[in-house]
Structure formats: C-alpha cells, structure tokens
Amino acid sequence: MPQTLTLAVSPTGEPESAIARAAALLREGKLVAFPTETVYGLGADATDPDAVAAIFAAKERPASDPLIVHIADLEQLASVVAQTPPLALKLAERFWPGPLTLVLPRAASIPLNVTAGGPTVGVRMPSSVVAQKLLRAAGVPVAAPSANRFMRTSPTTAAHVMADLDGRIDCVLDGGPCAVGVESTVLDLTTTPPRILRPGAVTLEALREIAPGIEGPMTADIGSVARAPGQMERHYAPRTPLIVFAGQGERALAAIRTEAETALAQGKRVGALLPDNEISALDGLDARIEPLGADLAAVSRNLYAALRALDSAGPDLLLTHSYDDEGLGLALNDRLRRAAGGSLHPVE
Numbered sequence: 001m002p003q004t005l006t007l008a009v010s011p012t013g014e015p016e017s018a019i020a021r022a023a024a025l026l027r028e029g030k031l032v033a034f035p036t037e038t039v040y041g042l043g044a045d046a047t048d049p050d051a052v053a054a055i056f057a058a059k060e061r062p063a064s065d066p067l068i069v070h071i072a073d074l075e076q077l078a079s080v081v082a083q084t085p086p087l088a089l090k091l092a093e094r095f096w097p098g099p100l101t102l103v104l105p106r107a108a109s110i111p112l113n114v115t116a117g118g119p120t121v122g123v124r125m126p127s128s129v130v131a132q133k134l135l136r137a138a139g140v141p142v143a144a145p146s147a148n149r150f151m152r153t154s155p156t157t158a159a160h161v162m163a164d165l166d167g168r169i170d171c172v173l174d175g176g177p178c179a180v181g182v183e184s185t186v187l188d189l190t191t192t193p194p195r196i197l198r199p200g201a202v203t204l205e206a207l208r209e210i211a212p213g214i215e216g217p218m219t220a221d222i223g224s225v226a227r228a229p230g231q232m233e234r235h236y237a238p239r240t241p242l243i244v245f246a247g248q249g250e251r252a253l254a255a256i257r258t259e260a261e262t263a264l265a266q267g268k269r270v271g272a273l274l275p276d277n278e279i280s281a282l283d284g285l286d287a288r289i290e291p292l293g294a295d296l297a298a299v300s301r302n303l304y305a306a307l308r309a310l311d312s313a314g315p316d317l318l319l320t321h322s323y324d325d326e327g328l329g330l331a332l333n334d335r336l337r338r339a340a341g342g343s344l345h346p347v348e
C-alpha cells in the first residue's frame, strides 16, 4: 500500500480539484476515507468486489459484517436495491439526505461481499456537502463503514482516521470535524414491523412520526442478539477500561466521584467524560476531565473525540454516565454501553 494521501477540503467542498481527485481514486478501485455528517467513512466503489474486499482488509473487519452503501440521489437507489417499498420512499423524503440507513432487498449489481452474503443491503444518502459532492463526482454508489480499525471508536476527524489507517488506505479527504458525531440510525424495512437495528442520529420518536409501528432496538439488557453482526457487544471501544454509571443527575455524579476517589487513592490515573455543567462534580480531584458540551447534540458530536483523547492520554480508568433513553440519548446509551463492554454500571 502506498502512502496515504491527505486532501484538504472546506466544509463546502472546495477546492473542487480535491473532490475530483478523490472521486477518480474511488473509480480506480482505491480506498478513500471521507467525512459524512455522522462519522468518517472508508469508501470504495460498491460495485467493485475487489475494492470492497480491500475495505475489509484495511480495517481487519470480519467478512460477516455488512457495509452501508452511500448514494448521491434517489435515482441511484434503484441501482442498489431490488425493491423500494412505499415506506422507504416516505422515509427517504423526510430524512434523506441525512443520518438514516434503510435496510432493503439487495440489487443483483451489489456484490455479495458488501452485504456479508445476505439478501439485504443497507443504504443511505448522507447530507454532508463534502460527501454529496464526492458521491456525485464518483458517479458510483460507495460502500463505506466507519473509517476506524475494527472494534475501535469511530473517527470524527481526519486525524482519527490517520491514527487507525495511515499507510493502509489510499487517501483521506479531510473536511474537518463531523457535525453529528454518532453513526446513522439503521432501520430494517425487510421485517414486519420495521425495526431499528442500531439507534443513531435520527431518533425513534422522529421515525415514529412517519411510521408509528416502528420497533425500537433490542437492547443488550434483554439479552437479545440483533441481526446485524456489527451489533456485537464490544464495539466502539477505547483501550482503557470504561465504567458507565447508569442514569443522570446527582446520584450518578456522586457514584463517579466515589469511584474516582477510590481509584486515585490506589495510585491509578483517572479520566472522566462529563457534560460542561457537571464538571464541578470532580472539583479538587486530580482527574483528567474531557468536557462533552452543553446539550445532547454536543455530547454526540464530542463523545468519540473525547474517548480517543482520554484513551491516548494513558489513564488506567475512564468514568462517565448514561443519559435518559429518549431522543439522541438512545444512541448515546447504546454506544456507551458497548464502549464499556456490554453493560451499564448500576447506581445504588
């Protein structure tokens, strides 16, 4: 693999020459990481099975985990899926371009390694201007998982991509930090009722405004194994052990403080991830704190970068808490639970 080429673009996709160069690489079967509104994706021509195979090799991702196909416009949808049920069109009209992935029957032109051998394909139309310009210039549907090594935290900057994949991919299009910061919602439309396989930036409440019957995700807590093989428990994980206390408010903060005091007394180095207005809960303690911002949207935008920053600072223990299971909180809790190895820590 040659050196990884970094091409800088503005959030509005200038200069066009950088987009054109990245698009040409995609058409040649090369691997190009690019920003979307959620996280950076590792893209390849979705109609080229060799290019798709190279994604799995670069990430060291098991072949059993299917990829999302990214499209520029609705015309391209017909080349990716075998059928478009009326509900898919309704959801596309409301949420595309945007962070919603629809699982639909696979079209024959999509190679089987994209779908992990399965009869369905996940497809989404990203809203990031850079992603849209790249997809339009490439002229092919682009298969792209998050541009991290398998089992690592998703990247929300080009520097995160390089930390995991420098020298393993051909190019990264650096369009700055991602606006949303957590991955798309994956909604399976091939089952009745439709079910969320992965909660994400489009909330369950918003989806139910269009289709009230949509089922929420099966959570790890009720012991189910979701259909998507990517939904394994240890995912989105930092290297450092992470404790996520269940719930918000005074009791969760008191539990974090007690845990931090105990660990510090044992000579451990402690990192914590807290919303801005909660940082004072650790006043007087020698812990490294990553502020997550003022509201849930900010927490989503900042979470992965904060996890990576703390992880590379080398502490022995990371501490945080979960959120109410509504709106973006559902996606955040899902990622936090997985990052913690599968479960939230109860608060007495």
Ligand code: TXA
Residues within 6 Å of the ligand: 036, 038, 039, 040, 041, 042, 065, 066, 067, 068, 099, 101, 103, 115, 118, 120, 121, 122, 144, 145, 146, 147, 182, 183, 184, 185, 186, 197, 198, 227, 228, 229, 230, 231
């Ligand atoms: O926001 C996102 O979705 C980002 C950006 C780059 O678009 N992509 C992303 O891809 O998060 P990845 O591969 O890291 O996660 C995709 C998830 C996996 O859990 C995978 O198992 C699931 O979507 N998935 C993909 N195709 C599927 C299918 N046909 N059936 C069920 N699950 C599928």
Ligand code: MG
Residues within 6 Å of the ligand: 145, 146, 154
């Ligand atoms: Mg991923």
